[in-house]
Amino acid sequence: LALPNVILRDLLKKIEVKDRLRLRLSCRSFEKLVAETNAGFFLVGTITPANYTPYIEDQSLGVISIQFGSAEFKLDSTEDKFDQFVQFRERIFTGISFDVFVITIRNSSIFLNFVRNIIHKFQIKELHIANLETEAQLEWMLQVMADFPTSKYHSTLSFLPETAKLLALPQMEYLEISEFDFQHIPAELFFNLLHLHTNLHLADVVLTSDEWIRAIQILSSDDRLRRVTLWVRGSNVVANQAACGITEATEGGHGGGEIEVVTPHSDSEDMVSFRYRKCKVFIDHFY
Amino acid sequence: RIYPLMRVTLTTSDGASVTVSRQLTKHSGFIEKAITDMAVDDNAVPLSAVAVDVDDATLKLVIEWLTEHRDDALPYPEKTDEERRADDIPAWDQAFVQKWDTKEDQQQTLYAVITAADKLDIKGLLDMTCKTLANKINGKTVEEMREILQLECDFTEEELAEIRKENAWCEN
Numbered sequence: 463l464a465l466p467n468v469i470l471r472d473l474l475k476k477i478e479v480k481d482r483l484r485l486r487l488s489c490r491s492f493e494k495l496v497a498e499t500n501a502g503f504f505l506v507g508t509i510t511p512a513n514y515t516p517y518i519e520d521q522s523l524g525v526i527s528i529q530f531g532s533a534e535f536k537l538d539s540t541e542d543k544f545d546q547f548v549q550f551r552e553r554i555f556t557g558i559s560f561d562v563f564v565i566t567i568r569n570s571s572i573f574l575n576f577v578r579n580i581i582h583k584f585q586i587k588e589l590h591i592a593n594l595e596t597e598a599q600l601e602w603m604l605q606v607m608a609d610f611p612t613s614k615y616h617s618t619l620s621f622l623p624e625t626a627k628l629l630a631l632p633q634m635e636y637l638e639i640s641e642f643d644f645q646h647i648p649a650e651l652f653f654n655l656l657h658l659h660t661n662l663h664l665a666d667v668v669l670t671s672d673e674w675i676r677a678i679q680i681l682s683s684d685d686r687l688r689r690v691t692l693w694v695r696g697s698n699v700v701a702n703q704a705a706c707g708i709t710e711a712t713e714g715g716h717g718g719g720e721i722e723v724v725t726p727h728s729d730s731e732d733m734v735s736f737r738y739r740k741c742k743v744f745i746d747h748f749y
Numbered sequence: 750r751i752y753p754l755m756r757v758t759l760t761t762s763d764g765a766s767v768t769v770s771r772q773l774t775k776h777s778g779f780i781e782k783a784i785t786d787m788a789v790d791d792n793a794v795p796l797s798a799v800a801v802d803v804d805d806a807t808l809k810l811v812i813e814w815l816t817e818h819r820d821d822a823l824p825y826p827e828k829t830d831e832e833r834r835a836d837d838i839p840a841w842d843q844a845f846v847q848k849w850d851t852k853e854d855q856q857q858t859l860y861a862v863i864t865a866a867d868k869l870d871i872k873g874l875l876d877m878t879c880k881t882l883a884n885k886i887n888g889k890t891v892e893e894m895r896e897i898l899q900l901e902c903d904f905t906e907e908e909l910a911e912i913r914k915e916n917a918w919c920e921n
Contacts, residue, residue, distance in 0.1 A: 463900070480919060487912050488900045490903050491900075492900065535918045537918060547918065553915070
């Protein structure tokens with residue numbers, strides 16, 4: 463080769479994965495070099511069922527889409543194809559780094575094993591695992607997190623796990639629990655989650671007015687930038703607003719105690735926002 | 750301590766001599782080590798020759814780049830993962846490299862400067878020229894890549910077919 467190996471290794475960290483694939487075809491030396499080098503850093507990678515639509519049940523596993531930067535790979539969800547792809551992956555780089563890596567999981571043990579095999583040599587700053595539906599998948603997620611102990615974690619659960627398992631999760635940068643039926647998240651569990659995780663998105667949380675104010679006080683006293691989204695029942699919202707001194711007659715700039723109403727029914731008819739010390743609260747979609 | 754007025758004479762592989770300020774050579778790990786090994790007194794003006802395995806024409810380009818980058822911070826910052834990107838070459842450096850496009854042997858010049866930056870241990874120049882080469886490869890066909898990297902295909906047709914079949918996992 464015309465350039466020293468150390469330079470070519472550096473070069474191979476600066477090119478796209480698609481270019482690595484083409485370089486494999488250039489000559490034997492480069493095919494070997496591609497297999498023996500790190501692919502470098504990419505902003506985003508994903509493993510997701512192709513044509514996946516959130517919240518639609520009974521989607522067959524079908525075709526899997528894998529993205530490394532701008533390169534997209536598609537493969538049928540069979541054990542043979544998964545094995546072949548793992549071997550192929552080992553021929554296109556030794557390792558790769560991502561700012562964010564998103565895994566949308568499906569209810570298939572073959573798929574879950576495949577994902578762990580594919581990503582085990584990756585470096586990932588933020589690991590997003592979406593669409594967890596069962597306790598078994600939660601166990602799997604914990605194993606993956608153990609594989610990436612220094613990453614930040616984002617997770618979306620479509621079921622409410624057993625409380626002990628839920629509270630045993632490592633600290634999450636973002637935890638979403640939504641789309642489950644006939645259950646609500648009790649106040650005690652909510653406050654535990656609020657204490658454990660930075661950003662939350664929770665469905666059907668039941669809070670008394672005092673607990674509502676306590677939650678706002680906890681968030682206000684936290685120096686970190688945090689976002690907590692709660693889906694609560696309408697009657698609960700009205701009572702909690704009243705506890706904060708906000709009624710239909712409240713005008714902008716006024717409120718109860720340290721609460722300052724910023725937007726009473728302005729941009730949209732069902733939106734109110736108010737400020738309590740460092741915490742800003744938006745309430746929308748209530749009737 | 751670097752004394753900007755100190756000057757160093759560099760002797761090239763084709764016998765030419767160039768005297769440059771120590772303010773420039775401080776960016777070359779190789780030259781700095783050579784000077785240190787001479788155990789020159791702080792107040793002396795070292796005119797001792799440092800032999801560099803680079804030809805005269807390439808060294809002139811290296812010195813032109815060093816002159817522009819004489820005030821760059823040292824040590825050269827360790828590259829983080831994010832710095833794999835090759836689209837952040839400063840404007841002056843881009844113009845510097847584009848000047849070579851007028852030369853018949855533009856590819857040879859780039860290779861010579863990359864190799865010189867590697868031998869002289871000038872990290873900023875090496876990084877910039879590697880990015881330039883990466884940009885040249887980006888999105889090219891296999892044949893164009895072979896030409897840029899000066900490669901000869903040594904695969905059989907059957908081997909190429911097998912690799913193409915594997916690469917077909919990537920649909921776009």
